[in-house]
Amino acid sequence: MNKFWIIVAHTYLNKLKTKSFIITTAITVLLLLGITNLDTIIKAFDNDEQTTVGVLSESEEAYSTFKENMKLIDEDLALKEIKSESEAKKQVKDEEIEGYLQLSINSEELPQGVYKSNSLAESAVATSLQQGLQQMKVAYATQKVDLDPQQIEEIYSPVAFEKEALVDNAKTEEELSQARGLVYVLLFVIYFSVIMYGSMIAMEVATEKSSRVMEILVSSVSPVKQMFAKIAGIALLSLTQFTIIAAVGYMSLQGSSSELSDFLGFSDVPIQTFVYAFVFFILGYLLFATLAAFLGSLVSRIEDVQQMITPMTLVIVAAFMIAMFGLGKPEASFITITSFIPFFAPMIMFLRVGMLTVPVWEIALSIGLLVATIGLLAVFGARVYRGGVLMYGKSSSFKDIKKALQLTKKESIKK
Structure with a gap:
C-alpha cells in the first residue's frame, strides 16, 4: 500500500509545482476577484462626465415636460x-454634446423625435x-x-399577481432565483473541472508511456494501483485548487457590495445544496477520471490523447448543454429521465436537487446508479489499463481496447 501512496504523493506534488497549475490558479483567482468586484472596478475607471444631449424643440412646454x-x-x-441645428452640429463636432x-x-x-449623433x-x-x-x-x-392623474395611475399600475406552490416544502420564488444562480455557477465548476482534470490524467499516463517510464513502474507497481x-x-x-479559488x-x-452577492444569496441557500454539489462533483x-485514465493508457504519443478522449469530452458537453436547458425547465420529463443516466447525472441530478424538491429515493437511485457505474468502469478500466500501458506504437482507435484486454489476459496467464 506504501507504493500506492508514494505514487499519489508523487503525482500530486509534481502537478502542484508545475507552472501550468500555478498560472491557471492565479488567472482564475484574478478573474474571480474581477467578477465579484466588477462594480468597483467600473467606477474606478469611469471618470467621464455626465453624458450631455442637445434638444431642439418647437415648444418650450414640450421641452420642459420631456x-x-x-x-x-x-x-x-x-x-x-x-436653438438651431447648425449650432447643435457644431457642438457635436466639438464634442460638447x-x-x-x-x-x-x-x-x-x-x-415625436429624431436623434442624431x-x-x-x-x-x-x-x-x-425613446423611453422619455x-x-x-x-x-x-x-x-x-x-x-385625471388618479385614473392614469390606475391604468398603468401593475396587476396584482402572486404565485403559490401547492406542495408545502416547495421552494419559494426568491429561493428558486437564488438556487438558480448558485446552480449555474456550480454547473460551470463541475463542467470545467471534469474536462480539465480528466484530460490531465490522460495526459499524465500518455506522457509516462512516451518517456518509457511506464516500463519501470509496471515492474515495481501493478498497473491497477498506478491508475487509481x-x-x-x-x-x-x-x-487544493478549488479550495483556494472558493476561499x-x-x-x-463577503467584502463586495456587488449585486452578484445578493443574486447568488449563498447565506440563504440550504446547506444540503452545497453537500450535494460536493457529492456529485x-x-x-x-x-x-477512470474513463480518461484507461483511454490515456491506449495511446503512446501525447498528440493522440485529445483524439482518444474526444468522445468523453462530447458526452460532458452534452450533459452541460442539457443542464443549461434544464435551468429554465427543471421539471421537464427529459431532464428527469437524463438525471438517472450515470454519465449525465453529476450535472442533471444536481440541477434538480438544487432547484426542486426531489424525493429522497430519486436522489438515492441516481447516486446508486452512478456509484455502480463507477465500480463497473473501474473494474473494466483496470483491465484495459493493465494491458494498455504495455502497448506502444500509433494508437488512436477504440479497437485498441480489445488488444489491451488480450494483453491483460496474457499477463494474467504468465503469472
Whole structure:
C-alpha cells in the first residue's frame, strides 16, 4: 500500500509545482476577484462626465415636460436646450454634446423625435431618450381624453399577481432565483473541472508511456494501483485548487457590495445544496477520471490523447448543454429521465436537487446508479489499463481496447 501512496504523493506534488497549475490558479483567482468586484472596478475607471444631449424643440412646454421625464429615467443623462441645428452640429463636432434630439409635435398633437449623433453605437442614450418620449406621449394622449392623474395611475399600475406552490416544502420564488444562480455557477465548476482534470490524467499516463517510464513502474507497481493512484493524486490537486479559488471567491463576495452577492444569496441557500454539489462533483470526477485514465493508457504519443478522449469530452458537453436547458425547465420529463443516466447525472441530478424538491429515493437511485457505474468502469478500466500501458506504437482507435484486454489476459496467464 506504501507504493500506492508514494505514487499519489508523487503525482500530486509534481502537478502542484508545475507552472501550468500555478498560472491557471492565479488567472482564475484574478478573474474571480474581477467578477465579484466588477462594480468597483467600473467606477474606478469611469471618470467621464455626465453624458450631455442637445434638444431642439418647437415648444418650450414640450421641452420642459420631456426634461422632467428624463430626470426620472436616467439621472446620468443631461439635456441642453439648443436653438438651431447648425449650432447643435457644431457642438457635436466639438464634442460638447453626444448628439441632439429634434423634438416636435405631430398633427395629432403627440410628441415625436429624431436623434442624431456621429455614431449609433451608444444605444443606451437613444433608448433612454425613446423611453422619455414614450412617457411624454402617454401623458399627452391621456390629457386629450380628459383622464385625471388618479385614473392614469390606475391604468398603468401593475396587476396584482402572486404565485403559490401547492406542495408545502416547495421552494419559494426568491429561493428558486437564488438556487438558480448558485446552480449555474456550480454547473460551470463541475463542467470545467471534469474536462480539465480528466484530460490531465490522460495526459499524465500518455506522457509516462512516451518517456518509457511506464516500463519501470509496471515492474515495481501493478498497473491497477498506478491508475487509481493517479486518479487520487489528481483528485487531491483539484480539491487544493478549488479550495483556494472558493476561499478567495467567498471572501471577495463577503467584502463586495456587488449585486452578484445578493443574486447568488449563498447565506440563504440550504446547506444540503452545497453537500450535494460536493457529492456529485466527486462522483462525476471519479467517473470521468477512470474513463480518461484507461483511454490515456491506449495511446503512446501525447498528440493522440485529445483524439482518444474526444468522445468523453462530447458526452460532458452534452450533459452541460442539457443542464443549461434544464435551468429554465427543471421539471421537464427529459431532464428527469437524463438525471438517472450515470454519465449525465453529476450535472442533471444536481440541477434538480438544487432547484426542486426531489424525493429522497430519486436522489438515492441516481447516486446508486452512478456509484455502480463507477465500480463497473473501474473494474473494466483496470483491465484495459493493465494491458494498455504495455502497448506502444500509433494508437488512436477504440479497437485498441480489445488488444489491451488480450494483453491483460496474457499477463494474467504468465503469472
